[in-house]
Amino acid sequence: MDIAHLFGISLTTPSLHPPIFVYWRTPLVGSYIVNIDGCVKDGFASELGIIKDSSGQCVRVFFSSYGECPILEAELKTFLDSIILAQKIALSDLWIQSDSTLVIHCIIKGGRP
Template sequence: MDIAPLFGISLTSPSIPSTILVYWRTSLVGSYKVNTDEYVKDRFASGCGIIRDSSGQCVHTFFSSYGECSILEADFKTILAQKIGLSDLWIESDSTLAIHCIIRGGGPWSIQATLSHI
């Protein structure tokens, strides 16, 4: 009971979360924004995404199945899946670990080949 809070574990009843308003921001003029999402069930992964221009208009959507892999591997494969010849991309992902690996390098060996392509 004493060390649980050190690991971010609450042993009390959770309170009802408040509503949070979230805004989607456009990319800079001349660039494109990629939003991705991934899903793993029974070790089989898939991912999808949407690419929008700086006015928010949809340029491209995509979906891929990856077979058996981790959620982190799926994150990277989805980011890489959007190869349609566009440059100056702003990529948004809900994976803090994926973004950390892209910006600072590192991560597990299973993602290194895909990471090097990104």
């Protein structure tokens, strides 16, 4: 609540869950980090991603609309699109970050949990 007040944000009701502090972890020099998110609203899917270099400078931002598809498909398409874009602009040594534990599981272990 105190931090929100510092930013001029007025909270009238306390949150049910305390905030979670997150931070951006710097990749190794010469590496790139890709933050991705696929989403579905009212049945329509889209993606958003940002590629940054090891100093935190934005290299590329991407967005696309997929039409109708389930959330897992949107998240997986976003993952794949980030790799395709990195290849097109000749980037290698990628760190890909996603907020979807299901996607991470599918990529690392294969298939659905």
